[in-house]
Amino acid sequence: MKNIEIAPISRIEGHGKITVQVDDSGNVSDAHFHVMEIRGFEKFLEGAAVEEAPRITPRICGVCQTSHHIASAKATDQVFGLEPPETAKKLRELLLLGQYIMSHSLHFYFLAGPDLVMGPESDPAMRNVVGILKTNPDLGMMAIKTRKIGQQITATVGGKPISPVTAVPGGMSRGLTSDQQADLLGKAKEAIGLVEKGIEVAKPLFTKYAEAIELLGPIETHFGALNKNGGDISFYDGNMKVIDPSGNPVHEFAPEDYLNYIEEKVQPWSYMKFPYLKQIGYPDGNYRVGPMARLNVIDNIPTEKAAELFAEYKENFGLAQNPLLYHYARLIELMYSAERTVQLLEDETITGTDIRQPITEQLMSRDEAKESSETRRGVGMIEATRGTLIHDFETDAAGFINRANLIVSTGQNNLAIDIGVRETAKKLIHGEEVSEGLKNQLEMIVRAYDVCLSCATHAIDGSSPLEVDIYDSEGKLLKKHLL
Numbered sequence: 001m002k003n004i005e006i007a008p009i010s011r012i013e014g015h016g017k018i019t020v021q022v023d024d025s026g027n028v029s030d031a032h033f034h035v036m037e038i039r040g041f042e043k044f045l046e047g048a049a050v051e052e053a054p055r056i057t058p059r060i061c062g063v064c065q066t067s068h069h070i071a072s073a074k075a076t077d078q079v080f081g082l083e084p085p086e087t088a089k090k091l092r093e094l095l096l097l098g099q100y101i102m103s104h105s106l107h108f109y110f111l112a113g114p115d116l117v118m119g120p121e122s123d124p125a126m127r128n129v130v131g132i133l134k135t136n137p138d139l140g141m142m143a144i145k146t147r148k149i150g151q152q153i154t155a156t157v158g159g160k161p162i163s164p165v166t167a168v169p170g171g172m173s174r175g176l177t178s179d180q181q182a183d184l185l186g187k188a189k190e191a192i193g194l195v196e197k198g199i200e201v202a203k204p205l206f207t208k209y210a211e212a213i214e215l216l217g218p219i220e221t222h223f224g225a226l227n228k229n230g231g232d233i234s235f236y237d238g239n240m241k242v243i244d245p246s247g248n249p250v251h252e253f254a255p256e257d258y259l260n261y262i263e264e265k266v267q268p269w270s271y272m273k274f275p276y277l278k279q280i281g282y283p284d285g286n287y288r289v290g291p292m293a294r295l296n297v298i299d300n301i302p303t304e305k306a307a308e309l310f311a312e313y314k315e316n317f318g319l320a321q322n323p324l325l326y327h328y329a330r331l332i333e334l335m336y337s338a339e340r341t342v343q344l345l346e347d348e349t350i351t352g353t354d355i356r357q358p359i360t361e362q363l364m365s366r367d368e369a370k371e372s373s374e375t376r377r378g379v380g381m382i383e384a385t386r387g388t389l390i391h392d393f394e395t396d397a398a399g400f401i402n403r404a405n406l407i408v409s410t411g412q413n414n415l416a417i418d419i420g421v422r423e424t425a426k427k428l429i430h431g432e433e434v435s436e437g438l439k440n441q442l443e444m445i446v447r448a449y450d451v452c453l454s455c456a457t458h459a460i461d462g463s464s465p466l467e468v469d470i471y472d473s474e475g476k477l478l479k480k481h482l483l
């Protein structure tokens with residue numbers, strides 16, 4: 001019996017590892033994807049004023065800040081019973097698109113791309129962004145430029161290039177000037193051209209690596225994503241639609257009803273929870289989210305170039321199940337994001353000044369709220385770059401958070417990743433000697449999902465206990481603290 005460990009998994013966001021157990025006859029008996037870090041924000045949010053949530057939750061992660069900012073802002077709208085004006089909704093969507101352009105280009109070119117551009121078994125010293133810049137400088141520069149345009153949208157619309165601050169309960173705290181509109185519009189048009197060139201380079205890779213696409217991590221699951229207008233792709237709003245592994249619709253529900261459909265399970269090998277479809281059960285109710293899931297769930301992309309790419313993708317892959325196709329779907333979404341950004345910036349109402357519905361209702365004082373059993377609740381659901389993201393806050397009558405539940409994209413893919421890694425390890429590993437290239441192929445399964453582990457690990461419910469040892473300056477153990 002031998003235990004093979006792949007740790008840490010590189011070119012992902014956060015800390016995770018893969019373990020593979022090989023029995024005495026050289027066959028894989030078990031394998032798992034483990035997440036060892038814990039962020040615990042569900043707990044940290046308790047006691048905070050709910051209007052602060054849109055500024056607290058972006059600190060969960062260095063990549064997905066805008067997604068958390070907007071999901072939290074939408075939850076606070078509901079807590080205070082507010083409906084943001086149309087311009088505010090468009091500005092929030094624009095801000096989210098900045099995140100998509102930044103994150104999807106970062107992932108494809110810098111994190112996952114090296115496996116496909118340099119090859120899964122190429123020298124690991126070159127199988128990274130430096131390798132791409134050395135061997136394919138044009139592609140590298142395109143990546144840097146595209147990502148920068150995403151950051152500029154975040155900075156202008158969100159007020160800061162990282163951890164944006166402008167989405168507030170009921171709308172936005174500031175609008176867009178016509179100078180800013182013109183500046184961003186020029187950049188968004190440039191982004192379309194850059195993405196087009198990137199896709200030209202990337203598309204042939206999916207033919208070249210057709211075998212790897214079949215081999216790495218295949219699994220059949222349900223899929224979930226927001227959609228609106230009866231099947232359009234939607235990142236900012238809409239209902240969550242769930243389809244079964246053959247593509248038949250199973251559920252469609254409003255964000256605030258998600259607890260009737262989604263439940264979370266804890267497993268001993270990971271600090272990341274395992275959400276599943278409640279009415280189907282665990283593990284059959286396994287479902288996936290994110291770019292490939294979105295393109296499976298929706299019927300239509302309402303922008304020109306992305307719609308063409310989508311039609312071609314559908315024709316080639318039908319209902320996609322193989323995780324490496326997440327990369328392809330991500331590129332199509334990158335095109336949609338650039339085109340949709342242009343659409344929003346060409347809309348003259350984007351510079352409107354009616355951007356916030358104010359809070360007029362008088363809340364209870366904190367002392368009054370302590371005596372009251374009245375609670376408030378808000379659920380914000382969006383499509384973050386990595387998949388459906390839910391922020392659910394329950395507050396007391398003064399608006400301070402009693403309970404926070406975060407269901408983060410990566411968690412919803414956890415079970416599929418775990419099974420995909422195990423099944424692929426069983427197919428590929430025979431004997432105790434495992435090459436670096438083979439280990440990398442297992443990592444490629446995890447990378448395909450663009451996992452963000454910082455975002456996804458908040459379980460502190462006693463079922464996966466975390467013990468913190470506290471020492472004094474002399475190194476003497478003072479106490480053991482069980483979270």
Ligand code: MG
Nearest residue numbers: 405406407458
């Ligand atoms: Mg949760």
Ligand code: NI
Nearest residue numbers: 061064452455
């Ligand atoms: Ni993240």
